[in-house]
Amino acid sequence: MEALITQVQTLASTADETGRKKLLDALRDVQYSLETPYDTLQRLSYLHLQIAGARLGIDLTLFEALAGNENPLGVDELAKNIQRSARAPGRNPDLSQGRILRYLASIGMLKETGKDEFTANNITRVLANTNYQGGMHHYFDTVGPIFLELPNYLAETKYKNITDNGKTVIQKAYNIDLPGFIWFPSQPKRFAYFQQVMTVQRAGAPDWLSVFPVEKEVGSWSAQPYKALFVDIDGGFGHQCLAFRAKYPKLPGRMVLQDIPQTLEHVPPIEGVEVMVQNFFEPQAIKGESKLPWNPRLVSFPSPYRSADDILGAKFYYLRNILHDYPDDKCIAILRNLASAMDEDSRILIDDMVLPNTGVHWQAAQLDLTMMAALGSVERTEEQWYALMKSAKLRILQIHTYTTSLQDSVIVAVPQ
Numbered sequence: 001m002e003a004l005i006t007q008v009q010t011l012a013s014t015a016d017e018t019g020r021k022k023l024l025d026a027l028r029d030v031q032y033s034l035e036t037p038y039d040t041l042q043r044l045s046y047l048h049l050q051i052a053g054a055r056l057g058i059d060l061t062l063f064e065a066l067a068g069n070e071n072p073l074g075v076d077e078l079a080k081n082i083q084r085s086a087r088a089p090g091r092n093p094d095l096s097q098g099r100i101l102r103y104l105a106s107i108g109m110l111k112e113t114g115k116d117e118f119t120a121n122n123i124t125r126v127l128a129n130t131n132y133q134g135g136m137h138h139y140f141d142t143v144g145p146i147f148l149e150l151p152n153y154l155a156e157t158k159y160k161n162i163t164d165n166g167k168t169v170i171q172k173a174y175n176i177d178l179p180g181f182i183w184f185p186s187q188p189k190r191f192a193y194f195q196q197v198m199t200v201q202r203a204g205a206p207d208w209l210s211v212f213p214v215e216k217e218v219g220s221w222s223a224q225p226y227k228a229l230f231v232d233i234d235g236g237f238g239h240q241c242l243a244f245r246a247k248y249p250k251l252p253g254r255m256v257l258q259d260i261p262q263t264l265e266h267v268p269p270i271e272g273v274e275v276m277v278q279n280f281f282e283p284q285a286i287k288g289e290s291k292l293p294w295n296p297r298l299v300s301f302p303s304p305y306r307s308a309d310d311i312l313g314a315k316f317y318y319l320r321n322i323l324h325d326y327p328d329d330k331c332i333a334i335l336r337n338l339a340s341a342m343d344e345d346s347r348i349l350i351d352d353m354v355l356p357n358t359g360v361h362w363q364a365a366q367l368d369l370t371m372m373a374a375l376g377s378v379e380r381t382e383e384q385w386y387a388l389m390k391s392a393k394l395r396i397l398q399i400h401t402y403t404t405s406l407q408d409s410v411i412v413a414v415p416q
């Protein structure tokens with residue numbers, strides 16, 4: 001047994017991302033093949049409890065306490081840590097029986113080192129990180145109730161595909177009329193958790209800059225007089241602007257982060273990145289037509305808008321994980337707003353999943369169902385992307401794929 005485990009670990013340590021994922025899936029298949037029906041019942045029936053356990057551990061600051069100590073901690077010491085924690089004020093948990101801790105250890109979220117004594121493992125360290133904690137909150141607090149409603153919703157709607165973002169499971173789960181992405185920003189706590197997890201999505205996997213040939217695409221394009229090189233449309237906290245600038249510090253041209261005010265008010269200043277309010281359902285402000293000279297006194301875009309007339313078209317209009325939030329009619333509206341802003345050198349870069357027609361990975365399939373249930377949208381197959389772009393009167397020039405399980409890709413598009 002030990003030899004087998006060492007062999008698997010060695011294989012994993014030398015594998016690339018694709019190989020590592022293949023190994024994980026193969027190990028899962030072996031595990032399931034060994035299950036008795038009762039094992040299967042046990043595993044599936046308690047899936048809710050696993051994420052509830054993670055939430056509990058986060059609320060009690062257990063993961064931070066263990067990850068912050070090299071040595072194992074006893075339950076009494078852990079309880080004292082929780083009382084001292086600024087994030088769990090007034091909490092005085094009874095850990096004396098170790099029930100929560102032993103459950104978390106039994107499902108691998110921490111490690112039991114002796115009687116009433118625990119230490120961190122790799123999963124503890126993930127759950128001690130604020131952004132991953134945001135993810136646990138997002139999936140437990142906000143997405144969880146949607147999953148619970150999904151079977152009944154689909155039974156009531158005769159299992160039709162969900163394509164209307166005003167009639168998804170979210171309206172039933174939260175007793176609201178608004179589409180998810182209109183309702184969501186009005187929920188500051190939920191929205192903040194979501195933005196946190198957005199910053200770590202795909203962490204550890206290759207990113208789009210590893211495959212997209214930025215310098216080649218920029219070629220002889222000139223940023224003169226004051227053109228934007230990169231507009232991150234609904235870029236959230238601006239992490240892609242940061243990554244782009246870190247990789248290409250010398251490329252000329254302005255960097256612009258656009259989003260809605262509810263998001264931008266949480267974004268700390270980012271050096272070299274101008275922040276601009278832009279609703280993507282309204283005409284894109286950074287556009288090809290230039291009527292007025294540039295006003296050099298304005299070093300950042302005030303909110304709300306400055307005059308759009310003195311802003312020149314951008315080289316790249318980048319949309320990461322935006323179009324998968326919307327059904328086709330809304331995507332077409334977003335894309336048309338961009339198409340009418342583009343000049344002949346502009347390119348739309350869509351950073352989204354491009355699914356194969358068969359053999360979709362479970363991580364992609366679960367995201368797709370979440371999109372359907374919450375937003376009436378879809379993770380599109382290559383065929384669906386081509387059809388959507390044609391309807392938006394755009395032409396796909398290339399598709400650069402950079403992850404294997406999710407098939408994250410950059411779709412490069414121009415007006416037809």
Ligand SMILES: C[S@@+](CC[C@H](N)C(=O)[O-])C[C@H]1O[C@@H](n2cnc3c(N)ncnc32)[C@H](O)[C@@H]1O
Nearest residue numbers: 181198234235236259260263278279280320321
């Ligand atoms: C799925 S997140 C993607 C964020 C970012 N592109 C990323 O990959 O991390 C969607 C973003 O769209 C923004 N958003 C939602 N509705 C919008 C609208 N009507 N106009 C502009 N941005 C919007 C949200 O504030 C959020 O930052």
